[in-house]
Amino acid sequence: STDESKFKEITEAYSVLSDDKKRREYDAYGQAFPGGAPRGGQGGPQGFGGFDFNGFQQGFGQGGAEFDFGDIFGDIFGGRGGQARTPRGRDISIDLEIPFKDAVFGTNRTVLIAKVSTCSLCRGTGAKAGTELETCKTCNGSGRVHEMRNSILGQFTSVRACTACDGTGKIPKEKCTECKGHGVLRKQEEIKINIPAGIDNGEMIRMPQQGEAVKTGVAGDLYVKIHVKPHPVFRRDGSNLTMNLSVKLSDAMLGTTVSVETLEGKTLEVKIPPMKRAEEHLRVAGKGIPVEGSRGDLIIRLEVALPHKLSSKARKVVEELKSEGL
Structure with missing residues (x-):
């Protein structure tokens, strides 16, 4: 079909204009694209059956492009590579001072950290206890919204996560009184840290998913930097x-x-x-x-x-x- 052939031409054009070697060959010989006529003194590059690339070359060759083919293709397929990324919470780090003996033989420590955590009352749903979730009216329960966008190649439909329901397709009928419907809130939380034997001063302990929480996603990581107190003898x-x-x-x-x-x-x-x-x-x-x-x-x-x-x-x-x- 016409749309299919045009899309194929655009894809091949992107592969050339984003590759330095292919780009130089096209500038020199005008034969980089299938069906492209040799570059003449009067006419500009007219590969792909008359598709004019003068506008593209100005962007690519002089100080950076004014558009991004990757953005356009991402919009067509609903995001980069057509895959929605799982939201991830922020990583956090703390400093922990321990005695020399604990660093040598290992120990367990419990620390109190103020961070964004999953709401314990609604367990991250954002809904008031005893109430149900209902279908999001913004995205009709799909978790995604479609938007029409204009580009130099025409009009495209972009797909993004619905901000009203955070991509879940559901919203609470009544919001949780603790987190106000956010599913997460900032609070103090006790975290048990296992310090291995033989840890050295300045080493870091990574604790997966013990960082800050995010609604409908995975928590970030907690990084604990160890500071060892000097010993009077050893x-x-x-x-x-x-x-x-x-x-x-x-x-x-x-x-x-x-x-x-x-x-x-x-x-x-x-x-x-x-x-x-x-x-x-x-x-x-x-x-x-x-x-x-x-x-x-x-x-x-x-x-x-x-x-x-x-x-x-x-x-x-x-x-x-x-x-x-x-």
């Missing part, structure tokens, strides 16, 4: 825990066994070998950060504590050591 180094341990000079030279309290609060007996240098760290396997079913190590950095003053006896001993080259 520090993190990848999957390992590190700590400094102060030892006496005599213990560093002769060796000893010391009691160390772990991050879990348990007592750990650590053996310090004789003549252990401060730069040589002690490593306790399996006492670090839990990562994917395993744990890193606890690394102990020795610090030799020198006395503030020496007794005469201690001084004499040190002088004897000095005389031996120690």
Whole structure:
């Protein structure tokens, strides 16, 4: 039919004018479109059986088009690709500070957030309790409205979601007293957050559909940014825990066994070998950060504590050591 052939010509024209390579070939040779005559000195491009593209080229070639073929085709088919998009609520983010120990071993936290949520009274319908929904008179229950639009290619019918019923085709006979018919409202809501073991400072936890709600759609996501409080003893180094341990000079030279309290609060007996240098760290396997079913190590950095003053006896001993080259 004439309409079908004209639509085919428009589609092929769009594929050429939106492709830089095809566009350059058409500008140079005038043969980009089926049936197009060679470009002459006097006449403009007249491909597609006399369809004049001078107006199109001015838009495409000089500072951006004044129209969008995609918009036109979208209107014909009732939206981009002919598919209605499901409404989605807004994503929200919060900051959460947790102790160092909770970051290492994981925990659960409950937070109170003010956000747009589904109305608990009407469960998102917008209707007053005990009343029914009725067919939307604006769209006659289809959830879509058709509008006539004019374009450079003629008059087209566009299809969009009905704003009166939010695309549902139904409206409440009586509005909910809580949300005033909106189906959603802003309120405070408790949300339980599962914080995994081994989470690091600055990492983000994504909680799907825990963001803001929207009527007749899906809720957005909640993003929780974790801030870890510093620990007075332990520090993190990848999957390992590190700590400094102060030892006496005599213990560093002769060796000893010391009691160390772990991050879990348990007592750990650590053996310090004789003549252990401060730069040589002690490593306790399996006492670090839990990562994917395993744990890193606890690394102990020795610090030799020198006395503030020496007794005469201690001084004499040190002088004897000095005389031996120690």
